[in-house]
Amino acid sequence: MIDFMVDREKCTQCGQCVGDCPSRIIVMDGEGYPAIAPEKEPFCLRCEHCLAICPAGAISILGYRPEESLPLAGGYPDPLQLETLIKGRRSVRRYKPENLDAALMQKLLDVAWHAPTGVNSRQVRFTVLDDRTKVARLRDEVMEGLMRLDREGKLPAAKAYYAKFVKIWEKHKVDLVFRDAPHLVIASAPKSLSTPKEDCLIALATFELYAQACGVGTLWNGIASWAIDEMLPDIRRSLAIPDDHLFGYAMLFGKPAVRYARTVQHRPALIHRVP
The missing domain is CATH 3.30.70.20 (Alpha-Beta Plaits)
Known part of the structure; x- marks a missing residue:
């Protein structure tokens, strides 16, 4: 009904x-x-x-x-504000060592849940590490797994550069994978959907823009995504990501320990206008 x-x-x-x-x-x-x-x-x-x-x-x-529902009249940002948000978005790799307020974290996820999905399937699943101790525990598990693969010569050839992350962690305890971020969110969706990968990426893009508007830093984390999804399947299972789900992507987030002053500038967009 x-x-x-x-x-x-x-x-x-x-x-x-x-x-x-x-x-x-x-x-x-x-x-x-x-x-x-x-x-x-x-x-x-x-x-x-x-x-x-x-x-x-x-x-x-x-x-x-x-x-x-929220009324739309008068509620949208003006074009310049939205342009500034989009152009001012930065990948944050320096975080304060503290958790976000639980209510703010829930709000970020609730808003991201409104992102569009193919045929309105709405089945993107957020796997969230909501405490910095949980991220630290995951980091230790991932690093231990990567060190084992490196010792055994089992790092994929295309991912041989992970050995550098492992050595820096072993020698200096500098975390170049999780960047000492307090939180992590992984978007996944059933592989049976028409657009599972796209749904996950759109959800995380929505999450990121709203997070930036709330003063929360984010980082699209391909290094962690590939390690968990492709190289260390036991960790994927320990995170309870369903076997029938496509792993969309992982995103770090938390209070940034850096503040940017202005937008950057890029060369003109690559555009082909069909005659």
Whole structure:
């Protein structure tokens, strides 16, 4: 059941929900109010376009009510603010040795959960290390595993450079894999989905931009991702990432110990305009 409900006292019978429904399953009933026939409910994409577009706030669906949503009018950043956020985003490799506030961390994840997914599947799973001691424990496990592979000559040829990370850690205890970050999030999704990799990357991109807006630093961590997913499968299992999930990517995050003053500049975008 999708629990499609119309408050007839608010509904103006404008028909916008009918015109915007991607599945075309909303119709005006005999009295001129929007309705969905029971046999059409399985075709609902659960996108909530109907709830979002109704100017009168008359439509509820899936147990969600319009009064619990944020109004869009006046709520968007202006273009320059958004441009500054995008251009000012930096990969942070220096973190303060403290945990984020638990409420802020939950907010980051809740907002990232709103990222778009293929056919609105909404099955991206966040595996989160929410305490710096957990990241330190994972770091030790990963480093121990990499040291073993290096000793046994089992580092993949394409990943031979990991030996440098191992040696620096052994000699100086300098962490070039997890960067002493207090937190880590891994996005994964069922391999059976139409776009599991894309869903994970979009979710993390959303997480990153909102994190930056909240003063939280982030780092896309390919080094940790490849180590956990490709070279040390026992650690992937210890993190309880489902076997049927595609490992999307890992991202470090926490309070940054560095502050950037301005955006950077790049050469013009590579653009091909189709004639």
